[in-house]
Amino acid sequence: MSTASKTQAVSNPNRRLISLSNLLPWAFAALFLLCLPLIFQSSSALTIMNQMAITIVFALSYNMLLGQGGMLSFGHAVYMGLGGFFAMHVMNMVEYEGLWLPLPFLPVIGGLFGMFFAFLIGSFSTRRAGTVFAMISLGVGELIAACSIIIVVFFGGEEGISGDRTMGPEVLGVDFAAQSEVYYLTVIWLLIATVLMYLFSRTPIGRIANAVRDNEERAEFLGYSQRRVRWMSFIASGFFAGIAGSLFAINFEILTEENLNLATSGSILLITFLGGVGFFVGPIIGAIVFTLLQTVLGLYTEIWSLYLGILFVSCVMFFPGGFAGIIAMHRRPLALGKLNLLFGPYLKVVIPALTSVLSLAAILEISFHKRHSFGDDHEMSLYGITFDSHGYQALGFTIVIAAISLFLVSRILPSIKAAWDEANHAGDAQ
Amino acid sequence: MALFLVNILDGLVTGLLLFMLCSGLTLIFSMMGVLNFAHASFYMLGAYFAYQISTITGFWMGLLVAPIIVGVFGAAIERYGLRRVHKYGHVPELIFTFGLALLIEEVIQFFWGKSQMAYSEPEALNFAAFAIAGNSFPAYKVFMIFVAMGLFLTLLYILTKTRIGMTIQAALSYPETVQNLGHNVPLVFMGVFGVGTAMAGLAGVIAGPVLGTFPGMAVQLGSIVFVTIVIGGLGSLWGALVASLIIGWLQTFAAAYNVAMEDILTAVGFTKPENIWDHPLQDLWTLTLPQIGPILPYLLMVFVLVLRPQGLMGKRET
Numbered sequence: 001m002s003t004a005s006k007t008q009a010v011s012n013p014n015r016r017l018i019s020l021s022n023l024l025p026w027a028f029a030a031l032f033l034l035c036l037p038l039i040f041q042s043s044s045a046l047t048i049m050n051q052m053a054i055t056i057v058f059a060l061s062y063n064m065l066l067g068q069g070g071m072l073s074f075g076h077a078v079y080m081g082l083g084g085f086f087a088m089h090v091m092n093m094v095e096y097e098g099l100w101l102p103l104p105f106l107p108v109i110g111g112l113f114g115m116f117f118a119f120l121i122g123s124f125s126t127r128r129a130g131t132v133f134a135m136i137s138l139g140v141g142e143l144i145a146a147c148s149i150i151i152v153v154f155f156g157g158e159e160g161i162s163g164d165r166t167m168g169p170e171v172l173g174v175d176f177a178a179q180s181e182v183y184y185l186t187v188i189w190l191l192i193a194t195v196l197m198y199l200f201s202r203t204p205i206g207r208i209a210n211a212v213r214d215n216e217e218r219a220e221f222l223g224y225s226q227r228r229v230r231w232m233s234f235i236a237s238g239f240f241a242g243i244a245g246s247l248f249a250i251n252f253e254i255l256t257e258e259n260l261n262l263a264t265s266g267s268i269l270l271i272t273f274l275g276g277v278g279f280f281v282g283p284i285i286g287a288i289v290f291t292l293l294q295t296v297l298g299l300y301t302e303i304w305s306l307y308l309g310i311l312f313v314s315c316v317m318f319f320p321g322g323f324a325g326i327i328a329m330h331r332r333p334l335a336l337g338k339l340n341l342l343f344g345p346y347l348k349v350v351i352p353a354l355t356s357v358l359s360l361a362a363i364l365e366i367s368f369h370k371r372h373s374f375g376d377d378h379e380m381s382l383y384g385i386t387f388d389s390h391g392y393q394a395l396g397f398t399i400v401i402a403a404i405s406l407f408l409v410s411r412i413l414p415s416i417k418a419a420w421d422e423a424n425h426a427g428d429a430q
Numbered sequence: 431m432a433l434f435l436v437n438i439l440d441g442l443v444t445g446l447l448l449f450m451l452c453s454g455l456t457l458i459f460s461m462m463g464v465l466n467f468a469h470a471s472f473y474m475l476g477a478y479f480a481y482q483i484s485t486i487t488g489f490w491m492g493l494l495v496a497p498i499i500v501g502v503f504g505a506a507i508e509r510y511g512l513r514r515v516h517k518y519g520h521v522p523e524l525i526f527t528f529g530l531a532l533l534i535e536e537v538i539q540f541f542w543g544k545s546q547m548a549y550s551e552p553e554a555l556n557f558a559a560f561a562i563a564g565n566s567f568p569a570y571k572v573f574m575i576f577v578a579m580g581l582f583l584t585l586l587y588i589l590t591k592t593r594i595g596m597t598i599q600a601a602l603s604y605p606e607t608v609q610n611l612g613h614n615v616p617l618v619f620m621g622v623f624g625v626g627t628a629m630a631g632l633a634g635v636i637a638g639p640v641l642g643t644f645p646g647m648a649v650q651l652g653s654i655v656f657v658t659i660v661i662g663g664l665g666s667l668w669g670a671l672v673a674s675l676i677i678g679w680l681q682t683f684a685a686a687y688n689v690a691m692e693d694i695l696t697a698v699g700f701t702k703p704e705n706i707w708d709h710p711l712q713d714l715w716t717l718t719l720p721q722i723g724p725i726l727p728y729l730l731m732v733f734v735l736v737l738r739p740q741g742l743m744g745k746r747e748t
Contacts, residue, residue: 072521074528124736130520131465135660136735142653143728150721151713262653266528273525306540309533316526317511320518364540372543 026195033187037180046179047251052291053190054247059272059283060197061240066269067277068201069233070213071126072134074265075141076241078121081260082144083114083242085155087249088163095167103168103176107189107246114242115235122234127227129216138262145261160256163249176250186247193243198280200236209233270312276322285323303368307361333423341423345416349409356405358383362398370395432563437686438679443571445678446578450633451655452662452670453585454626460665461602461622463520464512467527470652471534472627476500476634477643478538481549489552497632504627508620531648539645547643574636581629582671598622657731663744672742677727684723691717 036049058080065071087110093099101109125136148155155161166177174181200206208229212219216226249255258264267290275286297304319326333339362382369380369389380389387394455469479499480492507530515526551570558566589595601608601618609615634647641647658677662669692715734741 066521070521072524124732124739127739131459131463131524132660132664134521134524135465135656135664136731138653139657139660139728139731142657143725143732146725146728150717150725153711153713262649266532269525269528270532303536303540306533306536309529309536313511313526313529313533316522316529317514320515320522368540371541 026191030191033191034184036187037183043179046183048291048295050179050183050186050247050251052288053186054244054251055268055271055287055291056284057190057193057247058241058244058268059275059287060194060280061237061244062268062272063277063280063283064197064200064209064233064237064240066272067279067282068206068213069209069230069237070129071230071234072130072137072269074134074138074262074269075144076137076237076268077260077262077264078141078144079114079118079238079241080245080248081148081255081264082117082245083110083238084245084249084255084259085161086110086113086242087246088161088255089154091163091165091168091249092161095164101168102171103165103250104171104185104188106250107243110246110249111239111242114245115239118235118238118241119231122231122238126230126234129213129226129230133230137265141260141262141265145257148257148260155257156255158257160254160258162254165250165253182251186251189243189247193240194284197240201280205229205232270308274312274315274322276324276326276328278321279324279328282322282324289323301361301365303364306364336423336426338423338425341419342416345412345419349412349416352405352408352412356402356409359398359402359405363395363402366395366398432565433686435562436565436567437682439567439571439575440686441679441682442675443574443678444682445675446575446582447633447637448651448655448658448678449671449674450578450581451630451651452658452674453582453667454629455655456659456662456665456667456670458623458626459659461598462512462516462619464516464523464527465656465664466623466626467524467652467656468507468530468534469527469627469630470648470655471531472500472504472630473634473637473651474538474645474648475503475534476631477549477638477647478542478547478634479631480635480638481547481643484549493632493635496635497628500631500634501624501628504631505620505624507627508623512623513616531652535645535648542645544645547638549638549643551639570640574640577632577636581632585629654727657727659741661727661731661734661741663741666741666743669741669743677730680726680730681723684726685720687719689719691715 037046040046040049058076061079062073062076065073065076087106090099090101090106090109091103094101121140125133125140149157165182166175168176176182176185208219208224209232211222212224212226212229219226219229245255245259248259271286271290272283273286274290275284276282293304293308297307301307315322321328330339330342333342365382366380366389373380373389378388378390379386381387389395451469451473455466458464458466458469476496480489480496483492483495511526511530512523515523555568555570555573557569559569559572560567587595589599597608597613598618601613601615605615608618638647641650654677658673659670661677662671662673695715
């Protein structure tokens with residue numbers, strides 16, 4: 001009896017891993033991604049989608065450290081960049097030295113190089129987690145970014161190195177000159193990498209990495225070396241970062257110092273955290289939202305990174321779970337069947353909240369224009385309205401609107417709080 | 431020899447400037463366990479505030495007022511930002527200060543734009559203090575040395591000889607016990623954070639005219655500051671001093687002496703390849719000391735971490 005239940009308990013997770021209900025979301029995601037180019041056919045849309053896919057792989061590999069292993073890295077771009085640089089050199093060897101390597105297999109090479117450097121650097125940086133790891137990753141990141149300017153032969157100095165992806169042997173008659181062909185290559189690698197990273201999080205080593213993150217001392221008492229566990233996650237993460245780097249090399253055909261430096265490492269931390277570090281899908285959401293924000297907001301405003309900074313800091317302060325965390329907060333009301341209680345209050349707050357965000361942004365935009373416009377250029381247009389940014393009317397008007405909408409939001413908030421408590425309360429309404 | 435002396439003094443200026451940042455960072459770290467990633471941003475704020483004040487009232491008023499504003503701002507950040515994030519643990523705190531660093535840079539660009547400010551040293555100090563064999567040494571750098579030394583001695587005096595210093599030191603090791611004795615430990619934390627950021631602000635005020643007041647100045651110095659306190663040993667004030675001076679001298683001497691790799695390699699017995707620009711070892715042959723100067727602190731950090739993980743003077747294994 002006890003043996004029977006034991007085998008069942010052991011075999012259960014395995015069965016669940018390949019069951020239909022677990023396979024279904026993946027199949028849907030794959031189908032959706034493969035059909036996307038039929039909807040968005042323009043070359044700029046394909047470029048954005050490629051960028052998104054690369055960022056997703058990179059962010060997921062970053063979350064293997066931050067979310068699953070509790071390691072905060074300020075230098076993860078190093079592994080993506082180095083993987084990309086090596087992939088680019090291999091691509092050039094294919095072109096000039098006749099090396100036989102079909103393009104779709106290039107990411108494996110880049111991944112292995114990313115893995116190798118993660119092995120090397122991880123050997124001393126994973127000794128401790130937390131602050132010390134963060135500082136070492138920062139130092140190593142700066143070291144390699146600075147080296148990339150000095151070692152011109154390999155990194156190409158300030159202009160970087162470039163290549164041509166179409167020179168390799170054709171695969172099934174495809175030479176990867178067209179953007180859509182590259183899209184399919186990128187998406188297939190995105191799926192492979194995502195599935196592998198998901199499976200990694202389910203393996204015993206992935207689980208122990210969680211244990212070490214939560215309590216390294218207890219994990220040591222169970223007989224696991226915390227350092228070894230962190231090192232192994234670090235190596236695996238380096239592999240996937242290298243894959244992301246190779247995909248970058250294939251897509252953009254150029255790599256520069258920018259791919260390795262602190263700014264890139266910082267933005268992947270931002271993306272991952274905004275998406276939500278506690279959930280496997282978090283970095284995916286973060287990468288999609290960030291790329292969209294970057295391209296859309298970047299078109300309309302000069303100070304989009306100021307908005308991003310504000311969003312990030314308020315996310316750390318008020319919603320440490322990120323976007324995925326906010327979505328996951330609604331699981332309990334859903335399970336209790338009380339999600340409908342929240343619709344009303346949410347609907348009520350949407351318009352005032354949107355108005356206050358837009359008017360606060362308008363205040364920033366007007367003051368920015370007033371401060372930095374050249375000479376007599378007083379005219380500015382915002383939300384389709386053209387007005388004089390130096391007059392007091394426009395600024396005064398937006399401040400009044402902002403104040404009114406913020407007041408309305410503050411009036412509605414208690415009812416949301418009450419509805420939230422009620423929706424999370426098991427049992428009938430009192 | 432004369433050039434050597436000038437470099438010693440120049441390195442001392444750089445090292446002491448670094449130490450003004452590192453000492454505050456170390457104090458905050460050993461007290462709250464949080465590494466303030468935005469520390470160099472407070473240094474930048476100090477320079478910008480001082481510039482803004484100096485356009486109205488002149489340099490000296492800025493020197494007095496700007497650090498105080500930065501300190502009050504820092505204390506407010508601790509009270510309303512960091513304390514809120516504290517309950518999530520150290521890693522989110524670090525992420526918070528990282529976000530703060532991004533935000534401060536953006537806010538500075540919002541107000542002052544991307545270009546360098548015309549913030550310069552006061553007229554009264556714009557002369558050569560003395561000359562060593564024809565190399566004149568500006569009076570402003572002498573002033574910088576005195577300010578940094580004065581700050582360090584004041585800090586040392588307060589920490590070791592006064593009642594407040596005793597409370598702070600006790601709160602570093604046993605915050606709960608100190609709290610139970612009736613001291614307001616959160617207030618002490620806020621005060622230390624404020625004073626630490628004010629010191630960074632002061633460093634910015636006096637460094638702004640020399641190193642330039644521009645939006646990249648925090649990033650430029652920020653990573654070096656973290657490397658310094660890792661080399662010195664996290665949480666060790668003396669280690670921070672030693673590491674700051676080492677790095678100050680390392681950078682100054684590397685920039686001053688144009689030692690070329692070519693000379694060394696030739697001296698050892700290698701011959702330079704004919705066609706150097708197509709050679710795979712071209713970078714090795716054309717390398718010069720000023721070129722690798724900026725990466726020396728990072729290399730030193732990697733060496734220290736491999737050989738002595740707790741840092742030069744750190745007590746605990748890092």
